[in-house]
Amino acid sequence: MRLPQAQAAVLEAASATESRTVEALAAALDESPTAVTRAAFELADDGLLDVEEEERESVSLTEEGAEYRESGLPEVRLYRAAVDAGADDDPVSMGELLGAAGLDGPAVDIALSNFARKGYGRIESGAVEAAPDADPESDAEAAALDAVAAGDGTDAPEDALDALERRGLVRREASTARSVTLTDAGVTALMEGVEVADTVGALTPDLLTSGAWRDVEFTEYNVEADAETVHGGREHILRQTANRVKDVLVGMGFQEMEGPHVDADFWINDALFMPQDHPARTHWDRFALSDPRRIDHLPEDLVERVRRAHLEGVGEDGEGYHSPWDEEFARALALRGHTTSLSMRYLSGDAVGDLEPPQRYFSVEKVYRNDTLDATHLLEFFQIEGWVMAEDLSVRDLMGTFEEFYSQFGITDIQFKPHYNPYTEPSFELFGRHPETGEIIEIGNSGIFRPEVLEPLGIDCDVMAWGLALERLLMLMYGFEDIRDVHGTLCDLDLLRTVEVVH
Template identity: 70%
Template sequence: MRLPERQLAVLEAASATDERTIDEIAAETGLKPETVTGAAFDLRDEGLLSVVETAAETLGLTDEGRRYVDDALPETRLYRAGLALDADEAAVSMGRVIGEAGLDGPEVDIALSNFARKGFGTIDSGELTVDPDADPDADPEAAALAALADGDDPAVDEAVLDQLDSRGLVDRGESVTRAVTLTDDGVDALMTAVETTETVSQVTPELLASGEWRDVEFSEYNVEADAPTTRGGRKHVLRRTADRVKDVLVGMGFQEMEGPHADSDFWINDCLFMPQDHPARTHWDRFALDVPPMEGIPDELMARVEAAHRDGWGEDGDGYHSPWSQEFAREVALRGHTTSLSMRYLSGIAGAELEPPQRYFSVEKVYRNDTLDPTHLLEFFQIEGWVMAEDLSVRDLMGTFEEFYRQFGITDIRFKPHYNPYTEPSFELFGEHPETGEEIEIGNSGVFREEVTGPLGVDCDVMAWGLALERLAMLTTGAEDIRDLHGTLADIEFLRDAEVSY
């Protein structure tokens, strides 16, 4: 059975002890006594409660009775006035005594009749005599009035009460006390009601509009309950790393380069003095695209690059003397490095002719026909960069990297001599993986050869590099497998939880 909330509250309060009065229940539940009474009768009608009524007499003073408590009963005042006028020795005129007593109106008759009744004295032919032995202070009627005024329950003689009642000085009434007790059905009903009370966890517009909210039980908040983890969107750790890289490089005075992902082989390889028969230029090693050749390579530049390949550049230069064709140079491939962008910018075709000093960078995607493994992806981001200035040394290169990696908390990079067809000297960079302790390659660098800078029209030093963004992220996040970071095998949990300090 589903009980209305008030009935349930009354039933519950009533169950606390064997017998409870309506007033006790009202005090406990905070409901008005009338409300509790109504609910108790409803419950009685349902057979869930028994209600025992006990009538008790109530006794209170009327206004007149209260006035006599303050001013003394009229007959007492008459007696005292009589005494004051020596009416115990001689009869004194009534008028004088009444005047002395300050009695007025109906009080005069009241005083006279009760004076005689109580034996305070005698009244004869308009003269009053007081009985010196009478004692109004011991008057039981006055004592009863005083006790009632004090709120005591006076153990008063019935006859005295009747007297006061007939004089209209007290109010006699009857009050009914109702004590309630649960019946066996009531106990059962309470148990099932407590068990089945539906709790509501949310106020809805319907509950409010229907007024039903008054009768439903709201569930309490459990602030210690387990809650599902809610995750908001977050920037991919690789994107965060890329953004930080850009900030750091811009902070170091670099400007950003941009350019095509699919580019002419000319920019990707020929400008870099990579012989056209170099193994890295076979279709096995790169993603070639079946698209028409790109235009826009300046003829003189093409001629100078071809000359460098065929015969070398500078006084001591000797070319490759290997096959070279403009058609091959114009073919389009997905760039395997972003050094193609460096070539475009150094040549001046990407903007104005550049005068030293200059610093440029990009953080862009490159594509390689590698074999996927824990440190290799087919697509990854390269942090390309170069500095054009007079008299650059290997110290400048190392100092630049040390400063750059320090921004990511990496202070132990190692340099190893290396070979690139386009730089001399060349260095590979290594960092120590924070989890495995293994050395992993994080970049490749060097100072561009004259065969590269010469045909581009640059006649000062250019130091340059390509660093792997994902490898940097492996060092900062502790990812042990590069495939966790991006691509189809990315580890979503890892990416959600990965913490980096930048």
């Protein structure tokens, strides 16, 4: 029997009495497992070998997982520090515990997001209260980390492994283990003798020009053999939705705004008539910059008008906030917590010069908030900002705009609820019904800008505005229950590769 060299070598190395793995054969023949696998399948097609397959799963620690195994999970370290500080009797300030727990940077948010989830206690208004009966020694995720490090990861509880995988602490990989055994026909072929055929795997220019292709034997290809899965690049579903939102708003007559992600508190909050002592402006809710700390250029006349609006109000009945206003705080730099900073730059004329009504502008940009991570909140997300400047606008105009916008995405059951904002009056929140859970979820905030916002900007007509959550729109369109599945470091790559695009 004449066989290509690789097939002949595999046939001779295989055994009729014991099963041998592809890896073992590859090591013995000094060949790649891929070449041995291909030869084994070709021999199996000829009835000379039996190929058995077994699905296996391997679990390994990521770099972050190995670090947490050595130092402890952030939530466990926070709990132990809290107990040491007496937080199981009386709440202790978060600031006192972070240093003791050795937590900083992203580890702080990880600890906060998992502390209550695991029943270690609760965190309210920056104070930590530790549950006295919690037992960090029995933490299932910490035990699973140890098991994975010891090579026993597949024996760890499935829910603990799932949680660690979502957190990016372990890596689970499925593989197919193949082993081969000689058939009776294979044994007979070896007894009769196997001759190595000089085969060619590819047609080359030299073979063509020399004419040698007429005399060589070409290797047969098994087109049904397993091949490595290759995932090509594709546009992220969140980006697809963002681009679609842009197309819809442009079709409704809006122009797009652009501006800095890092901006002065003046543009982010002060121009929006947000008091400087508002809780959302503390270090617990904003990401301030340490270098550089402040902005140098601000329009001085606008700064003065905004300062007076905060201190004195506007109009005959205006009173302002009766609280201090510090220009240095207004000049402080931070990551924008909403894209309304762009609206303030455009409405003031700072971005594109003075605007005359009517005008429609929007942006679909990223914003940053120091929120607690959960199924509907992230530290950074996309906001659909928009505003319309015109004479005699009303709430009916605003509601009609939303109904038209959301109808473009097949969403027709929008609900409205009156709300309070420091910068709009009247104001209301928008809600939509989740298609899978039936739960009513908040999807945006809106209103008509107050005179205290518009008068310092030099605008004497109405402006209606809104901030909508792109990720919440995604949840209503696709039925996702946890936004972390599609956005952030814990996203589900298989879901992103296979999810059907909704048009």
